[in-house]
Structure formats: structure tokens, C-alpha cells
Amino acid sequence: MSQRLASTPLSVLDLAPIVQGGTASDAFRNTLDLARHAEEWDYKRYWVAEHHNISGIASAATAVVIGYIAGGTTRIRVGAGGIMLPNHAPLIIAEQFGTLESLYQCRIDLGLGRAPGGDQRTAQALRRKLGSSGDTFPQDLMELLSYFRAAVPGQAVRAVPGEGLNVPIWLLGSSDFSARLAAELGLPFAFASHFAPDYLFAALDLYRTHFKPSEWLDKPHVMIGVNLFAAETDKEAHRLFTSLQQAFLNLIRGHPGPLPPPVDRMDGHWNPAERPHVDRMTRVSVVGSPATVQRGLESLIDATGADELMLTGQIFDHQARLRSFQIAADARKAASSEQPTEPDLPGQPADPLHPQAPSPESIRGSLPR
Template sequence: MSDKDLNNKEARQLSDIPVSILDLAPITSGGTATDSLRNTLDLAQHADEWGYNRYWLAEHHNMPGIASSATSVVIGHVAAGTKRIRVGSGGVMLPNHSPLVIAEQFGTLESLFPGRIDLGLGRAPGSDQLTSQALRRGPGSNGQDFPERLRELRDYFNPPATSAMRVRAIPGEGLNVPIWLLGSSGFSADLSGRLGLPFAFASHFAPEYLLPALDIYRSQFRPSETLEKPYAMIGVSVIVADSDEEALRLATSQEQQFLNLIRGRTGPLQPPVDNMDALWNAQEKAIVRSKFSYGAVGSPDTVRKVLESHLLETGADEIIVSAQVYDHQARLHSYELLADIFSKK
């Protein structure tokens, strides 16, 4: 990176970049998917008012604590209930679907909500092996053919005069649906760079690979009709409360969730607890804490300092935030406080 680029990084503040939301549509203990989707729309409507740039939803299957498995349906629900904010997938798992079906779904969404739909694509199945089989994925659908599937999907969006496709995606063809590649390793970073596409890295899943992946993306980037220069968004787990103590307590819900994942369990999001040391051993604590090493939990002042450090270190063009908070009102308050952090010079 040149001295000029470094100076530009140092000059930027949080108020200079967009902030967005990645909603995992959590189903809480004692709650239902209906409650989750109602809360998703409520949060999206508030985010629309608070100035957030995007509202993305993620595809996960066979997860009792996540209600966004039918991702394109939930995107339509959120887009219909909001006015300005961009709505999209963070992401749709391309190996799980026919490229034609994705083109038709997101072509339909773009036709209904012009200029507001994003298509973020992931290479992982977003599920376990048994669930992958239940999704009727055929041979070669393990992600290795991701570049070919991506090429086919992009071709469906081409105008009919330039498309080589004999099968047409209607709605879909000729529509400008921005495609993002999502990743937690170097594969999508390299591919998105070579194709000149925007790239989003899941640093809330794989913080240790964040900086190497960004380096790969920027070094491999080739200007395209989509982008003249690299555009990188980082996913960060952020929980803000009025005090550090309250935020740390709220964060125990997502710590419990990840603890259960490494133990091979899934379930609804649990209420916060006063003492995580009663639930995990030293090794489990180290693993969970390492996964949230790029997170930011605390009061507004604490979170601001952490995010400013991340911005300086990564040079991110945008930050997308996930907050697994049990109480919906506390989750709303967290995102309201965060919007205020990004609005202040």
C-alpha cells in the first residue's frame, strides 16, 4: 500500500464510511419464527430512519435459532416495509441453488423494489452435510464449481442483446442487481478481486483471516464495469449499551450461541447470564473469545475507539454489523447508539 493510501486511511473517520446491518433473524428462547420476523422488520424500519446503508439477511438451514432460511422471501418482506435502505443477502449460498432460480428471485425483487436490492453470494452450503442432501444439491455442488456457477448467474442478468444464454431469466435479464462475493478465507477475496466485484469479509466468523483476505482482494483487483477500484466491507459483531458492563452482559447471549456451536449443538438464542465461567471451560472460553476478537462490545465511547482502530487497520470502505442480542428493545437501543457513533464527526 502506498504512502498516499496510508494517509487516506489515517484521514478517514467512522462518519466518512457507510454502516450497514447483517441480521441473522434470531429466534430467541421462548420465542417463535413469527416473533423473529416481526422483530426483523421492526429493526429494519428503525435502521431506515437512523441512516443505515444496507440491511442484509443470511441463508442458514436446519438452525433452530435462525429464521431467515428462505432468504429472498424475507428480503421481500423487509423491502416492502421500508422506504430507502438497500436490502439484500449476506448471503445467499450459491451451491444450494440453481443460478437461474437466484436470477429470477432477485430479478423479481429488483423489479418490485428498483435500485434497492443487493445480491451477496457465499460459497459455503450454510448447513450440515445431511441438510445439504435435503436441499437436493447435485454432483459438483460442494463449492468447487463456484466460479462457473457465478459466471452463469451473471450471464442471466445480461441484457438479451449481449447474453449468450438460451434460457432467459425473466424477471432478471438486463437488470442491475449488484453482486457481492462474501467470504471467510482467501478464495472469494481472490475471485472478487479478479472479477472487479465488491467484497465482504466475515471477520465475525474468521477474524484471523481478515487482513490476509483484504490484501489478496486489493492486490488481485482488476477494474471492471462494476467497480473502478476495490470496495471492501467488513462484517463485525458489535453490541453497544449505556455502559461497558451492560454491553458485556448482553454479549453473553452470542457467546452462549457460539459455545453451543463448537459443542455441536444448535438452538434458540439464550438470555444473557451474569457469569459465563460457569458455562465454559478455559479452552472453550479461549476459542469463543478468539472468534469475537474483531468485535466491539461496550459503551459508545468504548465501541467508537475499537471501530476507529479497525478502520485504521483495515482501510474498510464500509462496515456491516451483526448483533445477536436476546432482548429486542436492547438490540434496537444498540443499533441506535451505533448509528449515533457513525454520524458524529
């Protein structure tokens, strides 16, 4: 087994889930508590995501939530995973994140996405142009990047605060569009494999093949999203996982809502046509006991060559959620103290979704058929 887990940073992606029977206030308190624990457990980043008109996600005002988290922590990097740029004027984002960077120096990340983060009616309510499909994303991105550079004489529009600040910008994606753009501009790339894994390998290959060194980055840097559900036993972890399965099932049916509590079995909750859709969306998931989780994370790193893992866990019970992230952090520490029993073999990395590892069940599903 590879020992790369020991040297691969782990980070947290938090959707600030609103659970059934809970409130947004509860979600924010839980978010800050998890962020403080993640900092203690040496997670590198803590990102929140922009979503709108979804009653189970509280992080719509993403920059506000980032400020709340950064103000309640001291070391961990805090950022957006991501801001949906088509929803905003680039100047507004430059000012917001320039403000955050000025308040919490050297701790703020800005991940950018091309999707609207909601349905079409929500997009219209956000004042986006009718019929817009993100076609202006590259131009908007270049405008945003320009606001973070030092102002030049005669510049008519400036981001204050913002100009001259080093706010790391990531491109996020679930297809080849952002992978190609990130490669062209020499930006770090994060793939949303925690809910849209189909093009994971194609996107990473495109990004690495076409990457051009830049003022921001001299070589490709990849982070992948991973659903994490860890518990003391495989059985309990799989039970916790049913909350996410139900959430995706509700999304497929067109009525997303608060995060439901776990159930013992999904049989009877979905029909034979729905299950494959949920399984496909949740394919990049590591679910199990501490030993299973360590093997699963190692397999994903070996398979994708990821430079970082961004772990997310839509777990109903807050204490169980804390424990899940603690188990992953402990797995990374355990990997650093282990010696490989045999050398890694040369050649192509293993397929993470058919891992050649002691516990194939640690990663669910299979490659797209």
C-alpha cells in the first residue's frame, strides 16, 4: 500500500447542512464547531459552498459564512468551494474576498465555479441574464483576476480592498471546461467528484496534459472531492451514509430538503430505476471503519494522484460527523507511522473505483459504463 496519505493534505468541504428538525442557526453553530475541531486535527482548508433555494443547505451567503468561520479559528485556511461566478459581478467578489483577506491575512482561498448553484428561477432571482449558460465565465474570471493585481496609473475601476492582495484562486469543475481553463491559466484545479464523478479521470488528464506554468503555479495541483462516512464499524458507517443517499434521492425526485436522519436500510426508499442514479452520484465515497477508511483514502490517492483530498460528510448527527472527520485525520497520522510492506509497482495508478487494495469495498461503485 502506498504511504502517500501521510503527505497528502486533507481538507473539509462543508455545506452547512440543515437537518430535519433543525435550523440554519444550528447549522452555523455546527459549522464553526467542526471548523475548530478540523483546525485541531490539522486539516489544511475549510471551504463552504454557494447554493441557493435549497432548504437543506445554509451556506448561500458564502462570504459571510467564511468570515464567521475565519473569525472563530486561528490557523486553518478558510474559503469558498466555491463561489458561483455567473451569479456575481467580478468586482463584488474581488471586494468581498479582498475584505476577507485583509481581515484574516494569508488564510483565505477563493474557489470559483461556473454553475448557477440553483435552478433557473433561482438564477433569475439572482439577477442573472435570461438564457445565460456561463459563456462569459472566462471573461469574468480574467476581470476578477485583474482586480487582485496592483493598480496601474489611470485605472478607472479598482477593488478596494482587493488590489495587490494574494488571494489564491482555484477553478472548480465537474467536466472538462474548467479543467482546460485552469490548465491554460496555470491555476489549481478542484474536481467535484463527491457528487459528479463521471469525468474525473478525463478532467484530471486534460488538466495535467495541458497545464501551463504561471505566476500562480509552476506545476499542476489537483484536489478531489470525496464523501467521507467514518465510524467505529463498517456497519455503522454505512448507516450514516444513508442520509446522503436519501438526500440525493430527494434531489433526483426534484424536491431537495433538509438532511434526513439515517435509516438501517435503503430498501423500500428507492426503486430499481433510482438506485443506479444515486450510486453513480455517490461513487467517490469512502465509507467504513477506521481501517477501511485508511485503505480507501490511500486507494483514491494512488488512483488519481491527487495532491489534496477535500472531504465532505453530510451526516445527520453532529457528534457522529465530528467523529467521522477525526477518524480520517487519525488515519493520516497512522499512515505516517507505518512502513510499506512492499514497494509500489511501476505503471499506471490503480483505478480508485476498482481499487487494488485490501478493502475494495471502501470505495463504492465502479467506473461509468
